[in-house]
Amino acid sequence: MAVIPESAPAPARGRRWIYVVAALLCVGAIAFLLLGGLRGNIVYFRTVSEAVQENDTGRLRLAGEVVPGSISETDDGVTFEVTDGNETVAVVHRGDPPDLFAEGAPVVAEGEWDDGFAAFQSDRILINHGNEYSPPDVSSEDPSAEHPS
Amino acid sequence: MSLAREVWLVAGKDLRVEARSRVTLNQVLPFGAVVLLLFAFALDPDRGLLSEVAPGLFWVAVLLAAVLAVSRSFAVEAEHGAIDGLRLSGLDGASVFLGKTLAIAVQLLLLELVLGIGVVVFYDTAVRSVAVLVLAGVAATVGIAATGTLFGVLAAGLRTRETLVPLLLLPIVAPVMLGATRAFEAGLDGVPSEAWPWVQLLALFAVLYLGVGVLAFGSLLEDA
């Protein structure tokens, strides 16, 4: 390993093994990291299905597509439905949604379930746009195909 | 001398110095307690917020205290040219690193024990699975101690080491902060299965930096 300069004190009688072990541990740890050993630990949001399944109380982020035709404005925000293809949930949002909020848009709603898990009470909506880019006239296909999971 | 004996020699020396000077007991520990107290002032204790965020607050307090413990560990060496003695002792760089790491880890574990009791009592936190807390706590502490020792010697002998150590150390231990907090949340809630991946992350971090420390410490000590 390059990190042992020549001028380091010579390891005591046959003590080199500790450096070899340390180097192997480092390489192993980095390899484990690069091979994705920690994949899936850190989750910024839950899909609709996961959120329905877990039924957690407390704040969470819920991701899905806005169901076309489900958006209706209320006095202090909007209500709409989100789906991940399997489950569909009603969301009651207070406050102005962001500019790109629209039918079919991939959204992340932040908030918590109301009593009885009937609807999701959201107070912050983020747009979870994908990594696909195209000019307006080339494609009018569903912009929300991207759902990292 | 075997490696274990050398490690024990260095760790024993540091712990004896601590036992006599009582800096950790008289200054670092009260500092951690004051940090916990300040969190209680800053966050309204009536609304159950404190018990909810207790794991995060606990680890912030531990990290801040760890910065002090690391500075202390190398301030001891700076006095009366003790570090020259360490260099000339013929001990392996790896032994010195592991010994100092062990001494810091032991002190931090004691500190965590006391602060943990403080959190349970004052933040009204329920503890459900102690085993998870102990496992995550030990893994996180070894990681913090190893990085702390590594950056401690990196900044040793520099005029600005008091400010440099936190700047170098705190970003590096961000994953520990994240993992330990999540693992503790799971441990307090009594769902060990959720804690396991985080304990894994903590162990990985500890192994990585123990390895880096063993490799690099010798040459850094030589220059310190």
Place this chain on the structure above:
Amino acid sequence: MSDAGFVVAGYVITAVVLIAYIGWMAARFRRVRRGLTEEELERWR
């Protein structure tokens, strides 16, 4: 702010950062080359 506003802000910031960095290097170049004495350096600071 409109979308265009964000875009313009972003490009302007990029340009300013690049120019500022090059300018800062140029200023240091000049100081080094002139070989200022310590007193002058102190005053400059």
Place this chain on the structure above:
Amino acid sequence: MISLARPAVNALGLLTLVALFVLAVLALGVVPPDAVQGDAQRLMYVHVPAAWLAYLAFFVTAVSSALYLWPRTRQPGWDLLAGSSAEIGVIFTGLTLVLGSLWGRPVWGAWWVWDARLVTTAVLFFLYLGYLALRRVPADPDVRARRAAIAALIAFVDVPIVHFSVNWWRTLHQEATVFNPDLDAQIEGSMAWTLLFAVVAFTLAYGYLMARRVQLARLEEGREERELDAAIAARVASGSERTDLEDRVPGEGTGKGNIGDPAVAGAGEHR
């Protein structure tokens, strides 16, 4: 203005200037806006190359640091290269964060979110800020270089984590467009070419900035050494007993110190 710059460096600078100008015209005027994001997507043509440049700069820092640590390739030049590159990397990491924030506000609806990509990038910024701080602390040049090199290698671990964070973990930040896990870029042709051109233009900018920064570092180093020699000579002449200069070699802040004046340099600084 700066006569020290060699013609090649100046030519590179001119080329960079032209490339960046062409990039601005392409990105702001020629390329169509995105179907979903509209004009806001134009920020991609600076945000992505800025991030690329930061990766590149930190990679160069890591390689130069390793070369410095390796006894057979130990040259002060590697240390200068590592430090210069890290400085540029930090600037562009900061720029990436700012540009990302400006892009996130209209598109996500938030200036900042705490997802894995953003957090690891912020950590990267602070890691190398710490590295630069470590470099500025006065110490013996070789000792300082070795310390900095080890710190640089430790910090570099975060770079792959930043890059792969969007694939490993579920983030609000989108996955890489071109180098995604399946290597099937979902980006329309003219946009892809503009992005590629942007990366090339920023890489040219990196080359120019590095050339200038390394030149500057060399000059300052040379002056430091001259001043150090003068200070030692003055100290020896004055018969001072203190000879270990180790901890008070030049350099406050910008790398220059008060060493020119022996009285100042000798003013006892105890560790």
